[in-house]
Amino acid sequence: MNFFPILILALHSGTGPACASGLQLVEFQQAAQADAFQKGLTALKENRLEDALREFTAAEREHPENARIRNFRGILLVQSGKNREAAAEYQEAIRLDPLLEDAYRNLGFLRWTEHQLGPAREALLRAVNLSPDDSFAHYYLGRVELDAQQYEQAFHELELSRQPLPVGSSFLIQAATGYVALGRRADAQRVLEQIRKLHLSDAQSVSVASLLLSVQENTSAIKILETLHKSRGAAPPSWAQFDLALAYLLSGSYVQAADEALVYAKSARTAGSESAELARAWSVIGIADAHLNRGEESVTALRQAATFAPQEEEHWLNLTRELMELSNFPEAVTEAQHGLAPNPKSYALRLRLGAAYLAAGRYAESESVFRDLVAAGDPLPLGYVGLAQVLLRTGRAADAATELADAEKKLGAKFLLSYFRGLALARAAKPEEALAAFQQAVQLDSKNAEAHTNLGKIELALGRVNEAIPELHEALRLDPGNTQAKRLLSQAYRRAGDAENAAKYADSSAEPSAAPANDLVGDFFVPEWQLPPDGIEEKVP
Numbered sequence: 272m273n274f275f276p277i278l279i280l281a282l283h284s285g286t287g288p289a290c291a292s293g294l295q296l297v298e299f300q301q302a303a304q305a306d307a308f309q310k311g312l313t314a315l316k317e318n319r320l321e322d323a324l325r326e327f328t329a330a331e332r333e334h335p336e337n338a339r340i341r342n343f344r345g346i347l348l349v350q351s352g353k354n355r356e357a358a359a360e361y362q363e364a365i366r367l368d369p370l371l372e373d374a375y376r377n378l379g380f381l382r383w384t385e386h387q388l389g390p391a392r393e394a395l396l397r398a399v400n401l402s403p404d405d406s407f408a409h410y411y412l413g414r415v416e417l418d419a420q421q422y423e424q425a426f427h428e429l430e431l432s433r434q435p436l437p438v439g440s441s442f443l444i445q446a447a448t449g450y451v452a453l454g455r456r457a458d459a460q461r462v463l464e465q466i467r468k469l470h471l472s473d474a475q476s477v478s479v480a481s482l483l484l485s486v487q488e489n490t491s492a493i494k495i496l497e498t499l500h501k502s503r504g505a506a507p508p509s510w511a512q513f514d515l516a517l518a519y520l521l522s523g524s525y526v527q528a529a530d531e532a533l534v535y536a537k538s539a540r541t542a543g544s545e546s547a548e549l550a551r552a553w554s555v556i557g558i559a560d561a562h563l564n565r566g567e568e569s570v571t572a573l574r575q576a577a578t579f580a581p582q583e584e585e586h587w588l589n590l591t592r593e594l595m596e597l598s599n600f601p602e603a604v605t606e607a608q609h610g611l612a613p614n615p616k617s618y619a620l621r622l623r624l625g626a627a628y629l630a631a632g633r634y635a636e637s638e639s640v641f642r643d644l645v646a647a648g649d650p651l652p653l654g655y656v657g658l659a660q661v662l663l664r665t666g667r668a669a670d671a672a673t674e675l676a677d678a679e680k681k682l683g684a685k686f687l688l689s690y691f692r693g694l695a696l697a698r699a700a701k702p703e704e705a706l707a708a709f710q711q712a713v714q715l716d717s718k719n720a721e722a723h724t725n726l727g728k729i730e731l732a733l734g735r736v737n738e739a740i741p742e743l744h745e746a747l748r749l750d751p752g753n754t755q756a757k758r759l760l761s762q763a764y765r766r767a768g769d770a771e772n773a774a775k776y777a778d779s780s781a782e783p784s785a786a787p788a789n790d791l792v793g794d795f796f797v798p799e800w801q802l803p804p805d806g807i808e809e810k811v812p
Contacts, residue, residue: 307326307327307329307330307333308326308327308330308337308340310322310326311323311324311325311326311327311329311330311343314326315343315347320347320350320351323343323347324344324347324348324350324351327340327343327347328344331344336367337367338363338364338365338367338368338371338374339364339368339371339373341360341361341363341364341367341374342360342361342364342371342373342374342377344360345357345358345359345360345361345364345374345377345378346377348360349377349381354381354385357381358378358381358382361374361375361377361378361381362378365378370401372397372398372401372402372405372408375394375395375397375398375401375408376394376395376398376405376407376408376411378390378394379391379392379393379394379395379397379398379408379411379412379415380395380411382394383395383411383414383415383418386418388415388418388419391411391415392412392415392416392419395408395411395412395415396412398412399412406431406432406433406434407432407434409428409429409431409432409434410428410429410432410434412428413425413426413427413428413429413431413432414429416428417429417445417446417449418445420449420452422448422449422450422452422453423453425449426449426453438465439469440466440469440470440471440475441475443462443465443466443469444466444475444478444479444482446462447462447463447466447482448478448482450462451482451485451486456486459482459485459486460486460488463479463482463483463486463488466479467479467491473499473803473804474802474803474804476495476496476499477496477499477510477514477800477801477802477803478800478802479492479495480492480493480495480496480514480518481521481800483495484518484521484522489522489523489524492518492522493515493518493519493522493524496511496514496515496518497515499511499514499515500512500515508803509535509538509539509544509548509801510801510802510803511803512531512534512535512538513532513535513548513551513552513555513798513801514800514801515531516528516531516532516535516552516555517555517797517798517800519531519559520532520555520558520559520797521797523562525559525560525562525563526559526563528555528556528559529555529556529559529560529563532552532553532555532556532559533552533556535552536549536552536553536556539552546579546580547579547580547583549575549576549579549580550575550576550577550579550580550583550586551576551798551801552576553572553573553575553576553579554572554573554576554585554586554589554796554797554798555797555798556572557569557570557571557572557573557575557576557589557590557593558573558589558795558797560572561573561593561596561795566593566596566597569593570590570593570594570597570599573586573589573590573593574590574606576589576590577589577590577606577609577610581610581612581613581614582613582614584610584614584617584619584620585796585798586610587606587607587609587610587614587620587623588610588619588620588623588796589795589796590606590610591603591606591607591610591623591627592623592792592793592794592795594606594627595626595627595630595792598630600627600630600631600632601631603623603627603630603631604624604627604628604631604633607620607623607624607627608624610623611624618649618651621640621643621644622644622653622654622657623792624640625637625640625641625644625654625657626657626792628640629660629661629664634661634664634665637657637661638658638661638662638665640657641654641655641657641658641661642658644657644658645658645674645678650682651682652678652682652685652687652688653687655674655675655677655678655682655688656675656687656688656691658671658674659671659672659674659675659691659692659695660691662674662695663694663695663698668695668696668698668699669695669699671691671695671698672692672695672696672699672701672704675688675691675692675695676692679692684711684715685715686712686715686716686719686722689708689709689711689712689715690708690709690712690719690721690722690725692708693705693706693708693709693712693725693726693729694725696708697725697728697729702729702732702733703733705729706726706729706730706733709722709725709726709729710726712725712726713726713742718749719749720745720746720747720749720750720753720756721746721750721753723742723743723745723746723749723756724742724743724746724753724755724756724759726742727739727740727742727743727746727756727759727760727763728755728759730742731759731762731763731766736763736766736767737767739759739763740760740763740764740767743756743759743760743763744760747760757776757777758776758777760772760776761773761774761775761776761777764776
């Protein structure tokens with residue numbers, strides 16, 4: 272609904288979010304300097320908007336320096352659909368009176384309705400700074416941040432507003448998306464329960480299903496998509512088939528995902544669908560086969576996806592990831608090179624090529640790739656980490672530490688940079704510096720078990736037994752199967768004279784790799800949902 276009628280009508284009682292400030296009508300009348308302004312206020316009170324606009328226009332001519340007249344004229348111009356003129360009036364009101372909070376709020380609201388989020392935020396922040404108790408300025412600012420996907424700030428502002436929130440499906444889906452992004456699962460489930468009672472368009476149903484999968488309500492999500500699929504009869508639309516396959520994949524029902532995606536691929540090919548659609552189908556099949564440990568079938572499917580849409584780097588990344596998972600590093604190198612031919616500017620594929628060379632033991636080629644990324648001003652730590660790994664494997668630990676220190680100067684403190692710098696310094700026989708690096712890594716990511724393990728290992732090497740023990744316990748709490756942490760903890764207790772605990776944590780298992788898993792490879796790129804045309808539109812509340 273359009274909010275401005277509510278704002279204007281609020282003037283009758285002096286309450287609500289009135290486009291001015293919620294002042295009583297009599298206060299505006301006392302401030303008026305001409306009959307035209309008084310007539311305009313009377314017309315506004317009686318909801319005669321055209322008469323009000325005419326009178327405010329006359330009042331503005333008589334008193335061009337009156338910021339409140341310009342603010343009111345802006346309100347009525349918006350009602351007439353003249354947003355550009357209204358914005359000019361608000362801006363002039365602000366120029367005449369930089370402390371007129373109402374004009375900032377009205378301008379912010381107008382910019383929000385136009386989806387100009389940056390200017391809207393700027394105006395509304397000024398409004399709440401001038402009037403911290405203005406609940407409607409907080410509300411609008413919360414909506415701006417919600418649209419900008421700045422969810423933490425959005426919910427903070429909405430809570431400060433103390434205003435009842437909309438109950439429409441579009442807003443609730445936005446809110447649920449925000450709660451999922453922030454990990455507020457209980458809040459997301461509460462809102463999703465509200466949404467499921469509403470009438471939803473097909474596109475909204477798909478969005479809700481994806482959110483339900485995010486909070487592990489897999490059965491409910493699949494039920495929504497199966498209903499959409501079945502409601503279309505014997506020939507469901509392609510988007511319904513694909514989304515059902517994707518839902519099965521994301522819920523861990525890999526056999527059903529592969530089967531449904533194969534049906535979709537066959538029907539899409541028969542219908543002469545675009546290659547991109549076929550590529551997405553084969554991606555789902557390939558990822559599902561990978562989870563089912565069908566390595567050869569997965570590679571075949573992912574290669575099909577890359578063939579149908581060679582210009583989409585995600586398909587090459589999925590294919591090379593599976594090849595590396597199968598330890599087929601030479602072929603991973605070849606496919607990464609094939610992928611770079613149609614995607615020569617792909618950062619991710621160059622990174623993957625470097626990782627594949629590294630895994631294949633082709634250190635000179637790997638170093639060349641990573642040095643090129645670093646020289647090009649890599650904005651992420653991964654190129655520097657890849658280079659450091661090459662240097663570590665070729666016995667140049669001190670050089671690796673130097674490269675990572677230089678990276679921190681450029682990029683700031685990053686977990687991977689601190690962690691690998693700690694490994695390099697330890698390998699370079701600089702335990703005190705390694706200790707500081709691992710301490711920083713733990714501060715940057717306190718939930719990383721390997722960082723705690725290596726910090727405990729260095730403390731133990733430095734004779735700091737009492738400090739090493741709690742770090743190693745934390746590593747085991749985060750990763751109960753960490754055999755390296757168990758072995759080190761056994762050593763620490765032995766040095767502390769605690770034979771009972773030393774025996775308890777003794778473990779002769781092989782020590783795992785000290786590097787965080789998938790630091791250069793990462794996970795599969797799962798295709799996005801296919802959304803149908805949405806016939807439901809909601810006006811700005």
